[in-house]
Amino acid sequence: MAQLAVENVTLTFGGVAALSGVSLAVERGELVSIIGPNGAGKTSLLNVISGFYHPKQGRILFEGEEITHLSPHAITQRGIARAFQNIELFSGLTVLENLMLARHTHLRYGLLQAGLFYGRALAEEVRNRRLVEEVIDFMELEPYRKALVGNLPYGVRKRVEVARALALSPKLLLLDEPMAGMTLEEKEDMVRFILEIRARGTTVILIEHDLGVVMDISDRVYVLDFGQVIAEGRPEEVAKNPRVQEAYMGVEA
Numbered sequence: 001m002a003q004l005a006v007e008n009v010t011l012t013f014g015g016v017a018a019l020s021g022v023s024l025a026v027e028r029g030e031l032v033s034i035i036g037p038n039g040a041g042k043t044s045l046l047n048v049i050s051g052f053y054h055p056k057q058g059r060i061l062f063e064g065e066e067i068t069h070l071s072p073h074a075i076t077q078r079g080i081a082r083a084f085q086n087i088e089l090f091s092g093l094t095v096l097e098n099l100m101l102a103r104h105t106h107l108r109y110g111l112l113q114a115g116l117f118y119g120r121a122l123a124e125e126v127r128n129r130r131l132v133e134e135v136i137d138f139m140e141l142e143p144y145r146k147a148l149v150g151n152l153p154y155g156v157r158k159r160v161e162v163a164r165a166l167a168l169s170p171k172l173l174l175l176d177e178p179m180a181g182m183t184l185e186e187k188e189d190m191v192r193f194i195l196e197i198r199a200r201g202t203t204v205i206l207i208e209h210d211l212g213v214v215m216d217i218s219d220r221v222y223v224l225d226f227g228q229v230i231a232e233g234r235p236e237e238v239a240k241n242p243r244v245q246e247a248y249m250g251v252e253a
């Protein structure tokens with residue numbers, strides 16, 4: 001059974017179909033990329049998987065359970081976290097505070113429980129802090145942990161955005177253009193982090209415009225065009241597909 005199954009999903013905005021009849025299956029531990037020209041529906045697909053939009057038709061299953069109409073919060077709690085294209089961090093808070101806040105907001109245990117079982121809440125907080133420190137270490141953000149996010153260079157903020165999603169201990173990580181606007185060196189670092197995240201067993205779905213990176217690191221690739229899947233397969237198969245070459249003609253070098 002696929003860990004994530006998107007079945008025949010259609011999403012429309014005032015008559016315009018951002019997604020029409022999209023199906024996709026991702027196995028646990030896979031690194032799957034979604035590519036396609038601008039406006040093809042890539043971000044819309046992440047939006048329906050993460051519960052920001054609900055499809056007009058079709059359904060989405062995660063680990064065998066239907067999540068199609070759940071809220072983003074409920075979906076995060078089931079183990080799907082997302083790093084946003086337009087960084088969603090609090091610029092007036094430190095890196096550490098942003099990561100702790102993400103855990104608190106999304107994975108909050110009941111307030112009543114915290115009130116009744118003070119010891120348990122404290123233990124939970126110690127665990128949160130330990131997990132967040134592990135993520136900071138893993139993403140090599142140690143030098144910035146007490147820095148205000150708003151003061152950090154763009155490339156580091158992109159890394160903190162991925163760290164924020166990782167702080168939620170996801171089983172499936174959705175990455176929306178995590179390398180956009182980065183220098184070559186920053187991109188290489190991000191590629192290394194993504195490969196390590198996958199090596200640790202986390203499933204990754206990646207939207208990325210840099211086809212060189214996509215072809216290098218993906219287990220499989222889905223190609224969207226005008227809201228439809230026009231090709232799927234291993235990177236080398238997809239690259240040879242005439243429909244893909246046509247969709248990209250003049251778009252990518």
Ligand SMILES: Nc1ncnc2c1ncn2[C@@H]1O[C@H](COP(=O)(O)OP(=O)(O)OP(=O)(O)O)[C@@H](O)[C@H]1O
Nearest residue numbers: 013016017018036037038039040041042043044045
């Ligand atoms: N909130 C919205 N309201 C109206 N139309 C939308 C909305 N979100 C997306 N769309 C439309 O849906 C289509 C797919 O957009 P989407 O952002 O998913 O594409 P994309 O492949 O992620 O593009 P890009 O590579 O430019 O980010 C586009 O025609 C877009 O204008």
